[in-house]
Amino acid sequence: MLGQSADGQRGVTVEISVTVNGETRTGDVEPRTLLVYWLRDDLRLTGTNVGCDTSSCGACTVHVNGESVKSCTMLAVQADGEDILTIEGLAPSEDEMHPMQEAFRANHGLQCGYCTPGMVMAAVSLLEENPSPTEREVRLGLEGNLCRCTGYHNIVKSVLACAGQASD
Structure with missing residues (x-):
């Protein structure tokens, strides 16, 4: 047409x-x-x-x-x-965040925030495939998503927190 x-x-x-x-x-x-x-x-x-x-x-x-x-x-x-x-x-309602969004908030997994939506979506997918990843598996699983502010430590910490694990 x-x-x-x-x-x-x-x-x-x-x-x-x-x-x-x-x-x-x-x-x-x-x-x-x-x-x-x-x-x-x-x-x-x-x-x-x-x-x-x-x-x-x-x-x-x-x-x-x-x-x-x-x-x-x-x-x-x-x-x-x-x-x-x-x-x-992604969030279940306007009044609550998805657990990954909450983990990013609680663990300071964002700086400028530009990469955050894509990073959160990739992280959710990662945990659906591997609910208990190691730190290395998180880093490898998110390697196609770039943070220009280089906030990777707290991004990885956020994903591990959402998965119910602690990181140093």
């Missing part, structure tokens, strides 16, 4: 229907639109950050069908029919 792009040019668009944070969302997207931009620009879910556009930093990490995915590596049309969880949908 033909539609009008943001720059006013007419181009081909594809209708997609995606479950985002438990709610079915539909939209017309250009086939080349990255999932991260559809989430941010069209759905206004701005907790998913764009850090590099090259899959190097992980700031855009979301869950697609329960798997941790860097949303700058996936086209929005590839998400058609899929189930996506963003940082906005």
